[in-house]
Amino acid sequence: MSDLSGAPEERAGIIIVGSGFSGIGLGIRLLEEGESNFVILERAQDVGGTWRDNVYPGVACDVPSLLYSYSFRPESDWSRVFAPGGEIWRYLQTCAREGGLLPHLRFGADVERAEWDEAAREWIVRTPIGVWRAPILITAMGHLADANVPQFPGQEEFAGEVFHSAQWDPSAQIEGKRVGVVGAGASAIQIVPRMAEAASEVVVFQRSAAYVIPREDRPYTDAERRRFARVPGAIAAEREEMFWANEANFAQRRMVEGAIDQAKDLALGHLADQVADPELRAALTPDYEIGCKRVLISNEYFPSFTKPNVTLETSALSHFDGTHAVAASGEAYELDVVVLATGFEAARPPFAPRIVDGEGRSLADAWENGMRAHQSITVAGFPNLLLINGPNTGLGHNSVVFVIESQIEYVLGVLRHLRETGADRFEVTSSAEAASHEKVLGLSKGTVWIEGGCRNWYVDPITGELTVTWPDFAYAFREENGTFHPEDYVFASRQEVLA
Numbered sequence: 001m002s003d004l005s006g007a008p009e010e011r012a013g014i015i016i017v018g019s020g021f022s023g024i025g026l027g028i029r030l031l032e033e034g035e036s037n038f039v040i041l042e043r044a045q046d047v048g049g050t051w052r053d054n055v056y057p058g059v060a061c062d063v064p065s066l067l068y069s070y071s072f073r074p075e076s077d078w079s080r081v082f083a084p085g086g087e088i089w090r091y092l093q094t095c096a097r098e099g100g101l102l103p104h105l106r107f108g109a110d111v112e113r114a115e116w117d118e119a120a121r122e123w124i125v126r127t128p129i130g131v132w133r134a135p136i137l138i139t140a141m142g143h144l145a146d147a148n149v150p151q152f153p154g155q156e157e158f159a160g161e162v163f164h165s166a167q168w169d170p171s172a173q174i175e176g177k178r179v180g181v182v183g184a185g186a187s188a189i190q191i192v193p194r195m196a197e198a199a200s201e202v203v204v205f206q207r208s209a210a211y212v213i214p215r216e217d218r219p220y221t222d223a224e225r226r227r228f229a230r231v232p233g234a235i236a237a238e239r240e241e242m243f244w245a246n247e248a249n250f251a252q253r254r255m256v257e258g259a260i261d262q263a264k265d266l267a268l269g270h271l272a273d274q275v276a277d278p279e280l281r282a283a284l285t286p287d288y289e290i291g292c293k294r295v296l297i298s299n300e301y302f303p304s305f306t307k308p309n310v311t312l313e314t315s316a317l318s319h320f321d322g323t324h325a326v327a328a329s330g331e332a333y334e335l336d337v338v339v340l341a342t343g344f345e346a347a348r349p350p351f352a353p354r355i356v357d358g359e360g361r362s363l364a365d366a367w368e369n370g371m372r373a374h375q376s377i378t379v380a381g382f383p384n385l386l387l388i389n390g391p392n393t394g395l396g397h398n399s400v401v402f403v404i405e406s407q408i409e410y411v412l413g414v415l416r417h418l419r420e421t422g423a424d425r426f427e428v429t430s431s432a433e434a435a436s437h438e439k440v441l442g443l444s445k446g447t448v449w450i451e452g453g454c455r456n457w458y459v460d461p462i463t464g465e466l467t468v469t470w471p472d473f474a475y476a477f478r479e480e481n482g483t484f485h486p487e488d489y490v491f492a493s494r495q496e497v498l499a
């Protein structure tokens, strides 16, 4: 930890950590509600979260942009149905600027430790650039903030470059190079077609094949954009339609028979349409139920493998040997660049050991048996702490921004209650947290993430419980977790202590 003797200290009413979709959205809504006494600590030098970090060629969102944006900051100018990542990043930058958040942002403020001081009734947050104190701490750090970067034997001596997809090296020369891509998830399927265009040779190390369905993408016309900008309710109507169309897909995740067959037909039909060679098709066919891993959307991924410069290696990268990347199958490939599209640390978040209660117990200790929270937002033993995008807030079938907005409204409900009652300490009861956990466990049963016969990042790697994804419809998340219920909490106020 940094030596902070003499470092600046700042006090605020609320400390928010993270300036991605959650932190920016929360900041905007706080200001709209007249609450301006907050800081947003951001470890990087700009806002945008995953959309700032993921700048690999081909990065885009697989939720339509009209829906993957705030309901309270509608954007009419998306270039296409599924906007490229750079546009989403600019949207967040614009929201932060126009929403009045710039004075609240502190960049380079990577939270090294956040500790609850019971006597002072405040969180003390240490970062390399200073210390912040506030009665309320709200984490808004996202599930896709910390890259899963596996280390392979022999990597130190490997002659080429190795980097993670979320740490893309803009100076990396791809043109004419021999490129390996490790993984076949959402990031890899966007990167591979771009590599296939530019590199002399591409090797994809596929540990598990992915279900891929057609990407119903197209540019928006000027007339459409004008309509979105000028016609009252036009964007809201599009969002509504997209939202409910996505909700219908939850039936697949519940493994409803007709729904799952329909989804599988679509994905396997797409593969059959795009890959004529039966051997290659078999190699690209998943061996688990559809939806167990994220269902991907692309019209370009499968055709990449029909190009002469692209090789599908159907085993994981095992190790490096000099200039070669060696697969678990034993096959060795001479490569110049290796891209690790190996995903993120979602189920065991690296921030958890750094958040500590008044007795030295960290959130990682509390989550020894996997992440859990009351209504996905508060943890017993951690007073005045709210987690946005924490346990069971991911979605496999709809826009996570809807979940984030639900949680923001919950936070506003907490703040209203504290204002109205004069309480300055709130803590969820263990029984309320346990009831939420039981509910999630019950809902998880029979979902494809648990029963689908695959290993995915939505479940805890140790307990096998579903801890990252919400196991129900998105609208049900809002019904279940979007409203603060004071009866689940114990409150205290200074007056009581002094009386």
Ligand code: NAP
Pocket (backbone or CB within 6 Å): 060, 061, 062, 063, 144, 150, 165, 182, 183, 184, 185, 186, 187, 188, 190, 207, 208, 293, 294, 316, 317, 341, 342, 343, 344, 455, 457
């Ligand atoms: P991911 O879905 O977790 O995929 C990681 C891939 O790397 C998997 O194919 C995995 O294989 C493989 N892998 C991981 N560790 C490995 C190892 N040690 N050796 C060999 N292979 C390894 O990660 P992602 O593609 O970055 O996507 C993460 C999430 O980000 C997505 O689910 C999605 O929510 C989001 N995302 C969205 C978009 C979009 O909107 N278009 C784009 C990118 C990311 P196994 O499957 O065998 O584990």
